[in-house]
Each structure stands twice: as structure tokens, then as C-alpha cells.
Amino acid sequence: MIVPVLVALLVLVGMSAFHIRVEEQHDIDAIYDVTEAAFAGIEQSDGTEKDLVDKLRAAKALxxxxxxxxxxxxxxxxxxxxxxxxxxxxxxxxxxxVSVRPDRQQQGVGIALMGSALDQLRAEGAGGAVLLGDPGYYRRFGFEVVPGLVYPNAPAEYFMALCLNSPEFPQGVVEYHSAFGG
Known part of the structure; x- marks a missing residue:
């Protein structure tokens, strides 16, 4: 389990400032709302994203x-x-x-969140990270499709990985926590 470290990052994008920090108890409802809004109407969404973080938190798997x-x-x-x-x-x-409120998308919020998450995972010694998403977006962070690293529940071109502290990619079938329902 990654032990949360204090994360605070002030980001200025145009005239809009925001900062990144670790979630606190009083953020839980807002996280749900932001996730619900971010995935509303997305064709690839199955509608479960809004509940996923709560399920992971309840299972102590977040x-x-x-x-x-x-x-x-x-x-x-x-x-x-x-x-x-x-x-x-x-x-x-x-x-x-990864969720950004629709009225704040295209303003660097997602990029800042991803950068902070990868920095924290790297600092805590994580071997690497995997995700399911748009290759055109996530390649900018170094994610790539890795032959032999398989997530059977999705098109292969959308499942990507990034080595953080590992010298090489592992091989095999990737299993997410049961909260993902897969």
C-alpha cells in the first residue's frame, strides 16, 4: 500500500490557479460528484466510475x-x-x-493530477503503473502498449503501462481489485 505523503502543488494555467493534494474525509462527496460529472455521457463509460472510488476506499484498496x-x-x-x-x-x-469536472477540462488539471500521481508512486517505490484509456492522451506521460502484459476485458490498444522503478515490464494477465467488477 502506498503511504500518502503530503502533496501540494500550485498550478497556474492562464488566470486559473488550482492545487493538488491528498484527499481528506470532507472531500468524499465532492469526489463522487466530480467523477459522476466527468463520465456522464462518455460512450466508453459503463456508468460505474462514480462508485468505484468509494468501493476501493471501503475495501481499503485505495x-x-x-x-x-x-x-x-x-x-x-x-x-x-x-x-x-x-x-x-x-x-x-x-x-x-481520472476525473476532471467538465467545465475545468482542457485546462491542465488532468495533466497535473497524472504528473502528481506518477511522482508519488515513483517516490514510494512502485514498480510501475497500468491504465485503460485513450492512447493519444496517455502516451504523453510515457504509457505504452506492452506485448505480453494483458488485460483481457478491453481492447489491447487502450491498455497501457509505464515502468516507474522497475527495470522492465512484467508479463502476464493484469487483475484489478474486485471493486472494478471485472
């Missing part, structure tokens, strides 16, 4: 939970939880969901 905050409001969120690869733990984490 390894990382960061929010972006502006003017006292939660405008974005990113989560990570440990994954099993080839049936065992290898110090790798699944990132997701």
Missing part, C-alpha cells in the same frame, strides 16, 4: 487518492490501486478513474 482544488472546490481527482500481474503482487498499480 492506494492513492489525489484531488485538484480551486477556490475551495474539488475540480478533479485521480485514484490508484494495486493490481496483480500473473496472479501475484509485483508492486504495480492501476490508475483510474
Amino acid at each position: 492506494s492513492l487518492s489525489l484531488i485538484a482544488e480551486a477556490g475551495g472546490e474539488v475540480i478533479g481527482h485521480i485514484a490508484a490501486s494495486e493490481v496483480l500481474i500473473g496472479g501475484g503482487a509485483q508492486g504495480w498499480f492501476g490508475i483510474g478513474p
Whole structure:
């Protein structure tokens, strides 16, 4: 389990400022609302993202939970939880969901959240991270499709990985926590 470290990052984008920090108890409802809004109407969404973070938290499987905050409001969120690869733990984490309030998208919030999450996972010694998402977006962070690293519940071109502290990619089937329903 990743032990939360104090994360505070002030980001200035144009005239809009926000900061990144670890979630606190009073953020839980806002995280739910931001996630629900971020995934509403998304064709690839199955509608479960809004409940996922709560399920991971309840199962004590939420390894990382960061929010972006502006003017006292939660405008974005990113989560990570440990994954099993080839049936065992290898110090790798699944990132997701990543949520940004629709009126704050395209303003650098998601980029800042991802950068902060990857920095924290790297600092805590994580071997690497996997995610399911748009290759055009996530390649900018170094994520890539890795032959032999398989998530059978999705198209292969959308399942990507990034080595953080591991010298090489593991091989095998990736299993997310049962909260993901897969």
C-alpha cells in the first residue's frame, strides 16, 4: 500500500490557479460528484466510475487518492490501486478513474493530477503503473502498449503501462481489485 505523503502543488494555467493534494474525509462527496460529472455521457463509460472510488476506499484498496482544488472546490481527482500481474503482487498499480469536472477540462488539471500521481508512486517505490484509456492522451506521460502484459476485458490498444522503478515490464494477465467488477 502506498503511504500518502503530503502533496501540494500550485498550478497556474492562464488566470486559473488550482492545487493538488491528498484527499481528506470532507472531500468524499465532492469526489463522487466530480467523477459522476466527468463520465456522464462518455460512450466508453459503463456508468460505474462514480462508485468505484468509494468501493476501493471501503475495501481499503485505495492506494492513492489525489484531488485538484480551486477556490475551495474539488475540480478533479485521480485514484490508484494495486493490481496483480500473473496472479501475484509485483508492486504495480492501476490508475483510474481520472476525473476532471467538465467545465475545468482542457485546462491542465488532468495533466497535473497524472504528473502528481506518477511522482508519488515513483517516490514510494512502485514498480510501475497500468491504465485503460485513450492512447493519444496517455502516451504523453510515457504509457505504452506492452506485448505480453494483458488485460483481457478491453481492447489491447487502450491498455497501457509505464515502468516507474522497475527495470522492465512484467508479463502476464493484469487483475484489478474486485471493486472494478471485472
